[in-house]
Amino acid sequence: MGFTDAACLTCRKKSRRCDRARPNCRRCISKGLQCEGYPDKFRFCGIASRGKWKNREAPIPAQITPEGSSSENPPQVNHNNEQSGASATVADTAGLTTPMQSLTPSDQRGLDKLLASVEVETLLAHYDQIICPHQIAQLDGSDNPYRLYVLPLAYEQIGLLYAVLGLSACHLGRLKGDSHLCESAAVDYRLKAITALGRTIKKVGSGAFDENECDGVFATIQILLLHDLKLDQTLTVEHKRTVFFLGNLVWLDIIRAFSTPERLCFTQDLRKRLLSLCDLRFESVNGCPREIVFIIGEILERAKAHSSGRLEATEYEELLQGLVLKLYHWDSSRCFYPSDDPLWLSVAEAFRHTCILRSLRLLDATESAAEARIQESVAAILDSLANIPGSSALVELSVMPLFMAGADCLSPHSRHYILLRLAEINGRSEMGIEGPKTLLEKVWRARAQQPKHDRSNVPWMLFTHNSESAHQDDYLII
Template identity: 50%
Template structure:
């Protein structure tokens, strides 16, 4: 078992870490190497999570059913059990910094395994568990620049929280204060891992906060529409500031533009979910996203950051060539990353098929979110990244 563990950890180090952050080379300063691996030797739950993720990754690449369906699931179950015990200890007592960061890292790795497998998370509830720790420790009050590792893990979880809330705003967990703290204290690794500039991350977080409040009845419709229109104006007038991305390479602004219009598009859809996709406002953002992504060649490491904007553009893509282009770029990401999950394509195909079945005089939008729920039941978290 020790030999197998070492082989799996070596694979995580060599094959997975480089794809978890957009670095131009296989950089020794990769935070997943610097933070995850040392913690995994100390926190057994994180070790199991890393081993499960790696076994799943190898199993998918080599089509090895034992690694993918047996060993990976076994390690995952052990990680979840350890995580539950650690969370319980955190609720009933105090946690050291390594234990706390081990929790955040374990949750991220478990969610990444879900992304590797299907893109649909059955473990999203653990974000709520992590937030209970955050609330107990009042992290937004005590975090400083000295907590670089904690901020790194929390930043990635906060972005995953945004992503899963696109399908259902009521799932949003991170508080506005904690998102603000994370954005202020994070460094450029946030953009290198998630792609989205922190300023846009805060705006779309506010949008989803308003959507959650509206769905739960805390704000009425007129106030909700005023707030979302104000946020959309902020998105429309936002421009990339110097120093937001790691360097001045011309491809970084293209990534920012893709995320900006993805956020505009989703905000427009929250305002009017049934607005025809043919509307000028909708198609302007679709075209802007696809034009921006066209600036990123298939062999560029930055392409791996763009699944979310591609998906958002695809949901309102009308022409055959635009839809084909979305699928082509998703395939480029799959080839570059070495794996791809079917959820974004499956959701897009469901939307496109439903639009194709509409009557000729019916041009109402078909919301992609409707395919993530069954009736009034909310399904698992959709991690379209």
């Protein structure tokens, strides 16, 4: 399928899949809509339509091999999967973006200069081709929301562009062993992204804060966090994009509160309102079914209230016991999943027992890891994840369950299996995330140093509150 085989203009405006039938899309006909036809050719949108790429068709970026080296020959573009270039992606979403309205002359010049750089072109292509496919578990070839939303916004929001470039530079630099990219360039882009983010947020008080800037803030925060680690048809594309970013921030908020419930920012009502608007791409990106998110969110909220003295101990324990019982009784077979792949049930079960383990530790952080109910959840996680082959995209959603099982597993062969699976995920995603492994090894060493008669727990949370590393608290933001 070539560049001319794109979605019809009507389907693109409604942000839905198109059957690409000629001369008119059958999906439009079946819904009684007028098919607006197909564009003759793609061009860059937003800033790219005025800068280096003005009046030029979208080029194919240099191919980046798995080793991170560039090839002089253009890649073979396969439009049946998610490996098309960043340029094609920006062009393909031209109908989904709005013209820039709030760029300052300084930001305009900065964007023009950035987009004229060969390094920037390479980094954007790397983000599109290598990083984007691993940010969401897609099995059906549907549109990747990180391409659909983040890349077009990055061509309009300089802070988001810096954040994307920083993440890509860090990743590509590690692949190539290029210290300039993964250290100097990545840190420089990150600093510029944070500076631009602060400048943009300050505009909130002035009231001059449009939807694109708002979405740019959400997306920038998500991408910066990664440095350390069906919707209603009446919704506009901008609203869908906002909901997508906010939905993911809800889960990131849960993850941050796993080590310290006091960090929880979103309220339960806000979580429910936001996730009720999200489509199943929420599960594709984060793995955890939203019903489980609601339960663990309420558990963490109660823990936060208890730690601040707003919830008395007896009431707190009673409430948590009831919520843990909900987790035990939750039926994964009655949940909706992004596809019909039965492996989603295994992912759901792994996350259910992940949340059970955390909840039990909130009830009693000293309970021995050898207790039957702890080991039952550890075994349930490992058995569920054993169903997921390394060739499945779903395996990349299992880092957090693997970590939680590892923190309480006792047998050497279980620990060895967990390390093998973490290495398998790192090799597949090429993200080089060492945080979970490092933290697990600290827990295991501490347990090995305990006297034989000492069965007390060694909480993994103890190792996220020291000063050895500024980002240790965010090990679980995967």
